[in-house]
Amino acid sequence: MDVKLLSGALGAEISGISLNNINKEIFNTVNELLLEHKVIFFRDQNITPEEQIRFAKFFGPIEEHAYVKGREGYPEITRLIKGAEEKNQWGEGWHSDVSYNENPTKAVILKSVKIPPVGGDTVFSNMELAWETLDKEIKDIVEDKRAEHFSLGAGFFIDEYKYFESNGNDAEEYSNHHPIVRTHPETGKKILFVNWTYTKKIEGLEESESNEILSKIFEHQSRLDLTCRYTWSENNVAIWDNRSVIHYAIADFFPGRGLGHERIMDRIAVLGDRPY
Numbered sequence: 001m002d003v004k005l006l007s008g009a010l011g012a013e014i015s016g017i018s019l020n021n022i023n024k025e026i027f028n029t030v031n032e033l034l035l036e037h038k039v040i041f042f043r044d045q046n047i048t049p050e051e052q053i054r055f056a057k058f059f060g061p062i063e064e065h066a067y068v069k070g071r072e073g074y075p076e077i078t079r080l081i082k083g084a085e086e087k088n089q090w091g092e093g094w095h096s097d098v099s100y101n102e103n104p105t106k107a108v109i110l111k112s113v114k115i116p117p118v119g120g121d122t123v124f125s126n127m128e129l130a131w132e133t134l135d136k137e138i139k140d141i142v143e144d145k146r147a148e149h150f151s152l153g154a155g156f157f158i159d160e161y162k163y164f165e166s167n168g169n170d171a172e173e174y175s176n177h178h179p180i181v182r183t184h185p186e187t188g189k190k191i192l193f194v195n196w197t198y199t200k201k202i203e204g205l206e207e208s209e210s211n212e213i214l215s216k217i218f219e220h221q222s223r224l225d226l227t228c229r230y231t232w233s234e235n236n237v238a239i240w241d242n243r244s245v246i247h248y249a250i251a252d253f254f255p256g257r258g259l260g261h262e263r264i265m266d267r268i269a270v271l272g273d274r275p276y
């Protein structure tokens, strides 16, 4: 096995492990690598949907998406299609997946199906490091506070994307309050748990103060020295620890520039526990 770091902040590309036929021992190695590097990548993994589902289940129960219909025959897999003619890409903007749920996603297993010849990288940022390096004055204000995370409704996940189909849950919106600093249930480390897309308000502060502090935190947590960036090829698998990273899928293969490329990913999410 070889481990190549993607940056000094987080992220590693692993070679010498095949994800086709995972057993408990291989899973334990993968999970240790995940806890250490927070996001890990595997190239040349020609796994079937069944193998991806089986692998994901080693991490825990699978979470189906709140609003988006799963793949035909595989409700556990959300196929993320960015069509060549489309302007928007799912996952553009810093976020941690479904942080608005009571039990936000634990981990995501994302497999690349079709990748544009240029662009379409994903960037991850280390929220353990973000907490460590956050301004002391802000830390003192937010350390014991909670923040509201809001789902933005079905339209946010469906309307802008031609190839996404609703699972029928069109009316419901979700909102949950989580600690701004959560404790990682496996490592015990402190993690900054807010994100630009879904975190709307700090509990107990006036709207204006809350906005001011959140915008400073959002700026801090997207600092480039806290990040790593991954350039995909087809049949790659990424696993991220959604409790301790935020991420951003870059849509820089614009039809408007005449590039007109398509990007397709198969995503499986694993259910997490309630942040504390």
Ligand code: SIN
Pocket: 080, 090, 091, 092, 097, 121, 122, 247, 248, 249, 265, 267
């Ligand atoms: C996501 O934001 O969940 C998708 C990430 C990606 O497509 O790179």
